[in-house]
Amino acid sequence: MDFNLTEPQEMFQKEVKKFAETELTPFVDIMDKDNEFPHEVRPKLAAMNLYGIPIDQKYGGAGADHTSLALALEEIAKVLAPLAIHLQLQHVVNDRFSKLATEDQKMKWIPAICEATKVGCFGFTEPETGSNPKMIKTTAVEEADCFVLNGTKRFITNAPWADVMCVFAKLEGDISLFFVETDLKGFSTSKKMDKLGLRGTDLSDVVLEDVRIPKDHLMGGRGGKFDALKDAMTIGKLCLSAQCVGLMQASLDEAIKYAMNRMHFDEPIFELQAIHWLLAEMASRLEAARWLTYRAAFLKDQGLDTIKDMAITKLFVTQTAVDVCRFGMQVHGAYGISKEYKIERLFRDAKMYELLEGTSEIQRELVVKRLPR
């Protein structure tokens, strides 16, 4: 067992940390205050190859491992979590293409996503279907030379300006995966939603009305794509967990900084036992979450990850992030609610992670079903 990062991982982590602090900090207000996505940041992310970390170099990726992906998302989330979510989704889309698309399709889409000349989004959730994939209502009907898609997807990140969408739909009653160019007739998006946290990620409904797509847009063959969904979600859970580690680290850093500077009763509040308790809880829980996340990344890299491992990781880490960021708010006292300090944004962003990619309740079900009996 070896808990050290490799030299390339360590170097990469340092580079991303520096990049995030210098290049991404200026975009905080645009995203959180104005609820706008700063498209000018995409070439910067692409220049660091952040869109293709675990992608084969032949497709323009960095050919790195999932631990590096986790480290990068952690550093970015420390500064601006919504951008980490944006990156995560590109990885999920790239991952689907790399595993299920034809070689021509891979060459068309993956390098473009890595270069940020194209953007993908991922369409599974529907207005009445969040947790049970078997209940999706979007349909794909086969015609002579195409599939016709009809349905509505909800909470789709990047949808308002994406170029391609991976869509789960029922083909002859079985879950299948398609990709859809968003400029096709019949593809539309609603106005974007205003949200509690992760603002600026442009979330909306997608409506598919008789969208006709070529037959080769069916990814990985007919039906049985429940496994593809589960696979996509394991990447998603790892990515979300890594971001939560970043949020927690940022909360702890902010809480310590505040506690060292805030004077009360003639000394910094850092000296008060009540604050010690809060900081100690934050630090301990963060470390447990961090190493569970890194373990999940290791398992993914070894091909040993299971649905249960990822569900446990997501469940524990996202819940812990909510607690740790809340403690961070408590350390700040009333100033916790002020936009002058970072902590309230971290608090709002943290809650979002419990609600995305399967709620904590669903993760529990996934875990329990797979416990040894």
Place this chain on the structure above:
Amino acid sequence: MDFKLTDEQTKLRKEFFDVCEGLEKKKPKGFAGLEGIYDTDEGWEYHLDCAREFGKRGWLSLGWPEEYGGQGTIMDKVFLSEATGYHDVPGVDIFGVNMLAPTLLAAATDEMRKEYLPSIASGERMWCELWSEPNAGSDLAALTTSAVRKGDEYVINGQKIWSTGAHRGDWAFALVRTDPHADRKQKGITFLLMDMKIPGVTVKPLLYMDRCHLYNEVFLDDVRVPVRNVVGEENQGWGVTQTLANFERSSLGAIMAMHRQIEEVVEYCNETKANGVPLAKNQLVRNRLAQMASELWASHALAYKIADAQSKNEMAAFDASAVKVLSGELQARMAQFGCDLLGPYGQVKHSKWAQFDGFFEKWYQQSFILNVAMGTNEIQRNIIAWYGLGLPRMK
């Protein structure tokens, strides 16, 4: 020991609930909680309308001595706060009615009571507080806003922060330092009343994390306040502050609001299915609801005990601290549960997509301040430890 209400109390409580039910129907769209009162002009007008309605009925002076226009008992006031909390109806000025009026009755001269209580009782004058400062929050006694006596006036200079509703209030009760050389910082503080519209008072918004306007910074530049506006004695304000703080912590309104939230959530769970199964049959949902309901009833029982003790002038500080901690942390957990219950919909602000009209998304943010305002829960736990359990005093 008797938890039963008398027939008269039952009848009066029902009257409170009936009137508040009627007022709830006039609530502006999107109105919720304290933010609803202070954030928009519409919410503020609704608050004033409700205040006038309560004032007309004598309900803003419940528990006061008759000589000052009072009627009924402190328990009657508790029942009214249950009704306003349950229906989320404003009208009871938390600063004027809940905090200042009992303090004036406990610590002010007869002349002062006759001057200030009538307009509180009628709902004509709204109040705010000028307490915390940028460097005096938990350590409130470290406040430095100065009040220098010049003849029969104080000239006040300083800055206050986190003043709820200072952009709306007509008058304020303020803590100022009248003796900067006192041997203990608590000793040089004076509690006085001031008009918010006099020269030298500048109010600037301090937006909450959801960008609603609840709090303010208040700058006081050579503000002149008559000496006769002091409550109690000069340099004796700290004692007055302790009296006031305890009245505020024992409010039942928030507890009744949570009862209403649980009822609405139960209704939602009975009507809503997830993956084809009613949420009401989901074991996790049932477990969490049951847990919160139990804690809520425990908080409610303690709040009744405090109200009873208050009515007999027997209230202990740590009781109020205990209910503040219990109910505040429970509210934060309920807000969290509401978001969790809604899944991805829990993130959505008030919009066509929002469930419960976006209440839980908003409340998730709003409920945080309950565990920080009027003494953080860390301070409350210290109070419980020192005064309730007799443990050694530490920082």
